[in-house]
Amino acid sequence: DAKTTQPNSMESNEEEPVHLPCNHSTISGTDYIHWYRQLPSQGPEYVIHGLTSNVNNRMASLAIAEDRKSSTLILHRATLRDAAVYYCILNDKAAGNKLTFGGGTRVLVKP
Amino acid sequence: KAGVTQTPRYLIKTRGQQVTLSCSPISGHRSVSWYQQTPGQGLQFLFEYFSETQRNKGNFPGRFSGRQFSNSRSEMNVSTLELGDSALYLCASSSKTSGGEETQYFGPGTRLLVL
Numbered sequence: 001d002a003k004t005t006q007p008n009s010m011e012s013n014e015e016e017p018v019h020l021p022c023n024h025s026t027i028s029g030t031d032y033i034h035w036y037r038q039l040p041s042q043g044p045e046y047v048i049h050g051l052t053s054n055v056n057n058r059m060a061s062l063a064i065a066e067d068r069k070s071s072t073l074i075l076h077r078a079t080l081r082d083a084a085v086y087y088c089i090l091n092d093k094a095a096g097n098k099l100t101f102g103g104g105t106r107v108l109v110k111p
Numbered sequence: 112k113a114g115v116t117q118t119p120r121y122l123i124k125t126r127g128q129q130v131t132l133s134c135s136p137i138s139g140h141r142s143v144s145w146y147q148q149t150p151g152q153g154l155q156f157l158f159e160y161f162s163e164t165q166r167n168k169g170n171f172p173g174r175f176s177g178r179q180f181s182n183s184r185s186e187m188n189v190s191t192l193e194l195g196d197s198a199l200y201l202c203a204s205s206s207k208t209s210g211g212e213e214t215q216y217f218g219p220g221t222r223l224l225v226l
Contacts, residue, residue: 032212043115043201043217044154051212087154096167097142097205097215101154 004088009106018075020105022088025069031090033064034099035073039084044101047073047086075107083109113138115204115218123224129190132221136183136204142166143185144215145177148199157200160185189223197225 005023012018024033035047048055048062050071055062061074075082085104116135124130136143144167145157159167160179177187183204189196199222203215 034214043203043220045217046214049212049214091212093212097144097159097161097203097207097213098156098167098169099144099146099154099203099215100156101146103153 003100004090004102006086006088006102006105008103009108011108011110012075012078014080014109014111015077018078018082018107018109020073020075020086020088020107021070022072023070024088024090027068027090028092030094031092033062033068033071034089034091035060035062035086036089036099036101037082037084037086038104039081044087049091078107078109080109080111083107115202115216117200117202117218117221119221120219121222121224123226124192125226126192126194128192129188130192130223131186131188132200132202132223134185134187134202134204134218136185136202137206137216140204140206140216141183142205142207143179143183144203144205145185145187146201146203147171148201148220149195149197154201157187192225194225197223199223 034049036044038044050062063072087104142161144159148154156169179185199220201220203217207213
């Protein structure tokens with residue numbers, strides 16, 4: 001499975017943007033880039049995913065580098081409810097529904 | 112639509128016992144995956160079932176097994192429990208068999224404590 005590298009933790013102030021980087025230098029052409037987050041005492045929840053183009057949804061934006069070796073999850077205005085561990089995952093269609101989680105980035109949002 | 116439900120939410124067992132955990136996927140979802148989460152190893156994939164067949168398997172010993180019923184509900188069983196099996200067991204459902212673009216929806220998990 002292709003691996004991802006994320007910082008262990010990041011801090012942000014409430015209502016400020018948060019940029020979460022993810023390196024995936026061994027990504028293959030069929031790997032989708034997924035982001036999930038896990039709030040305290042909950043199961044992971046889907047945030048966003050993309051293949052080559054930048055993506056936006058109501059939760060976040062995903063910026064994918066042109067060579068696809070890195071990506072950035074952008075939370076436009078962090079709230080206290082965004083405090084969670086964010087996981088960047090490469091999901092290969094051939095691997096089926098098998099997500100390989102790394103350590104993730106723990107996001108702390110300060111009021 | 113109701114989300115993924117898991118029962119029980121909490122469980123205490125002793126070493127050597129066996130345990131069965133249950134997962135009900137989102138209505139219409141036919142793929143169910145199981146994950147183990149521990150502080151030391153993080154989130155690790157156990158196995159995936161689709162249409163009552165195991166399609167993917169992670170690197171866990173044979174003490175960990177699962178099955179899926181015709182209504183897509185799934186159970187996982189751990190036999191001869193060890194202290195290291197203490198973990199949060201998460202179930203996730205998906206509407207498709209293939210990965211890639213498909214997203215998974217996770218349940219709240221079953222927290223198992225082995226004494």
